[in-house]
Structures are given as structure tokens and as C-alpha cells.
Amino acid sequence: MFDVKAVAAGVASRAPFLDEGSGLGRDADVRSRPAHGGLQQGGTPGLYGGTGQRAVCDVERLERYLTDPRNDRTARAWAKALDLRTDGIPEYLDRLTPVLLRHDTLVKNHDHKKGKAVPFHALLQAGIAVLVDERGRPAVKCSCGNPLRSFEGDRSRISVTFEDGNEKWKGYDRSEVVVVRPAPRKLERIALVDVEDPDRGMERPVGTAGGDDSVFDTRERRAVPSLAGTTFGEAGRRLAERGLAVAYAGEGLPPDRARVTASDPAAGVELRFGAYVTLSVAEDGGRGSAPGTKRPSPDAESSRAAEDPRSPASSPPSSTSPPASASSPPSPSSPSEPTGSERPGTGAPGETPGATPPSSGTPPDGSGPPPPGTGPGTGATPPPPRTGAGDGSPPPAATGPPAGTTASSPPAGDPVTGTAPPPATGAPASSAPAPTGPPAGTTPA
Incomplete structure (x- = not known):
């Protein structure tokens, strides 16, 4: 105090x-x-x-x-x-x-x-x-x-x-x-x-x-000027010239360079001297919203919007803010889905990076029931069958997808968010070494 x-x-x-x-x-x-x-x-x-x-x-x-x-x-x-x-x-x-x-x-x-x-x-x-x-x-x-x-x-x-x-x-x-x-x-x-x-x-x-x-x-009544697309500092000067006061609903005041997206009352409304006009400024990425509001997405970008509003040099050229999809990073399909380092399968031994860990009843390649004698055993993922070793499968292409996936279906996993880069194609992100040739393993019975 x-x-x-x-x-x-x-x-x-x-x-x-x-x-x-x-x-x-x-x-x-x-x-x-x-x-x-x-x-x-x-x-x-x-x-x-x-x-x-x-x-x-x-x-x-x-x-x-x-x-x-x-x-x-x-x-x-x-x-x-x-x-x-x-x-x-x-x-x-x-x-x-x-x-x-x-x-x-x-x-x-x-x-x-x-x-x-x-x-x-x-x-x-x-x-x-x-x-x-x-x-x-x-x-x-x-x-x-x-x-x-x-x-x-x-x-x-x-x-x-x-x-x-x-x-x-x-x-x-x-x-x-x-x-x-x-x-x-x-x-x-x-x-x-x-x-x-x-x-x-x-x-x-x-x-x-x-x-x-x-x-x-x-x-004497004075009309609210058009302020969308101006900076917060310029909007304040324009309002002062009309005898109107600036208001902002967020904590503190945004930087003078923050882009204004809307005013309340809107442009053209006539007010008395000294009346307040509440300004909304653009969030990070050029999206406009009323100050003090929160987006439902857990995207970390929203937590920085009030402290790091987009400057004029990086703002969209239009005087109005673009749709959220114009510059928004992909967001998770559900707020409850883990992101970044919380994702399963990104560091545990024996797990395919970026994919859901196999259960005890699912073989590594997801093609059907596990062959006899190749269950999870001690908890490690059993190696895939050797090429041509009794399963009738043709040898895989040298540049095919990583082990544990099929050529026609990408691995099932969490969507990529703006807070963590997606794993590189063909290169596992976990500490498990990547195979360099046909996978060595046991021949199924």
C-alpha cells in the first residue's frame, strides 16, 4: 500500500x-x-x-x-x-x-x-x-x-x-x-x-x-472523428482538437503507436465538450478487439497482445483490421488439448514423435492386430516386421515415411500451434535414434 x-x-x-x-x-x-x-x-x-x-x-x-x-x-x-x-x-x-x-x-x-x-x-x-x-x-x-x-x-x-x-x-x-x-x-x-x-x-x-x-x-455538440486505422497517439490528438477526451477500458494506456480499430461512440456521433470516447486497439497479429477482453484460445500470443500491440510499421495497410484468419497462427481444435512440451510422444523412449503412443493391441504400423509373440512385453515398442520375412510385403521405398506411419495417412497427433514448431518431416523429435535402413526386428510367427 x-x-x-x-x-x-x-x-x-x-x-x-x-x-x-x-x-x-x-x-x-x-x-x-x-x-x-x-x-x-x-x-x-x-x-x-x-x-x-x-x-x-x-x-x-x-x-x-x-x-x-x-x-x-x-x-x-x-x-x-x-x-x-x-x-x-x-x-x-x-x-x-x-x-x-x-x-x-x-x-x-x-x-x-x-x-x-x-x-x-x-x-x-x-x-x-x-x-x-x-x-x-x-x-x-x-x-x-x-x-x-x-x-x-x-x-x-x-x-x-x-x-x-x-x-x-x-x-x-x-x-x-x-x-x-x-x-x-x-x-x-x-x-x-x-x-x-x-x-x-x-x-x-x-x-x-x-x-x-x-x-x-x-x-455545443461536436462530432466524433473517424479514427479507425490511426495510432492511439494520433487519435488522442484528433479528439482533443474536437474538445473530446480519450478513454481506454484496459489497464493503463496503450503505446501511442498502437493501431485504433474502433471507437465508442462511433464516428459521426455528436457529443458535448469533454465527453469521453473509448478506443479499441489492435491485438498482436492485427486483429481488433475491445480492450480488456480475452480470447478463448490458449494461444500464448493473446497474453502478449495488451503489452506488445502491433506497431504502424508492421500493421496491415488497410485502415480497418483484417479478419482473424488473415494473420492468426493455427490454434488448437480444443482448449483442453496439450501443446508444446506437454504433448505425448515427444521425448519418451520408444514412442513415435508427434503421434499417439501405440496401445497394447495396436502394432507399430497400425495395419491390424499384432502378430503373435510380438506384444508390448516390457513396455518397449516391438520392432516392425523385417521386409520380405514371411508377410508378403514388398520392400519399402528408400524415402518413405518414418517407421510407425503409412504412406497414405499421416500420424494421428495434436495439431501444430504457434507456441511450438512442428517436427521436421522424416526426422523424429524424440531422443530415440532414427533408423538408417530396413528396420531390424523379429520375424513374426
């Missing part, structure tokens, strides 16, 4: 980098909203909020404090927490954008203790003002100036502690907390929702505080 400290909106930090009373940031009263899947990319439309009434973070005040020579020790600790040099602080702050959280969000927070930045896992309540970086990740908690990093733990295994005045807030639900992952590329604008008027949206250029916002109506 990951120990997480709750940080409520409007509650002062016990170990701030800057005085909370300086007016550096202003939190708001915002009810947390559930998010699809919990993992959100930083460029997701509507992930963050804003307000048209006042600025939520005074970035210039923060910059003046950290660049003041009298605060050099504090500045060094602050910069180290974000992997920065102190002389790079002004440029870094100029690229940050003030927003309000619309979801209870997991981060790695930092207290300022004895001149050092002390990291800890924190759950920031919706309504807290933060600065986000060029990829949409929370970077600074505005009210106290504490630096923030991404939460790298498992969001399903958190233990949240409410203390130091941070009482459990109304509407808190651990299953609905959000972890923000970086957007696939640097953002130019961030699409916000006014927390005081949800019908009002704001396009905020990255690195600005609200003075250059362009306003839009969030109630």
Missing part, C-alpha cells in the same frame, strides 16, 4: 516553501468529478478548470521570491525537487499555466523542512489551484509554492490519511481519484471549464494566466 496524505482545498500547509498568507494562490470550492479509468493525459479537454473572475495563481510573485538572493537556499531546494538549476527557475515558471483541479488528484508533494524539500505522496482535493507544465502535469501548488511531481504508484493500492486539519471532504471516493500522465507532446493551449459556470469553456494559451483566454460554449 502507498501511504498518502490528504491535502484539502483552503487548508494551509504545515511546511510551505512560501508564506500561505502572501496571497500567492487561491483555491476554489469545486466538487470532484469522476474520471474514466483514473489515468488521464495532461492534455485531456476539461481535465482542469478556471474562472473568469480572478487569477488563481500569482506566478510573478513566486518568481520574485525564488530569484531573490536572500532566499537562495530555499530556491536551491525548490529547484532540486524539480530537477532544475536555480538559474533556470525564471524560464521554467514562464512556461507554467495556472488552473484549478476538477478531480481529486494524486501527486508527489514536497514539504520544506530544514532547508530541504521532503517528498511525500499526497491527494490534492478538487478546487486546489496548481501550475501545470507544458504537458499538463501539476508542477506547483499555488497557495504555498510547494513543488509537485507525478505520482508513480498504483492508484488502486493507496491508504489515505486525513489529518492536520485536512478532514475528509464531502464526495470523496477513493475509486475516483485521478493520476495525470504527460500529454504525448507539448501543449500550445489548454481547454478549461469555468468552475462557476460549466456551460462556459476557456482556451488558455500555455504560459499565460487568463488574460488571453478565448471563450467557447461547452454545450
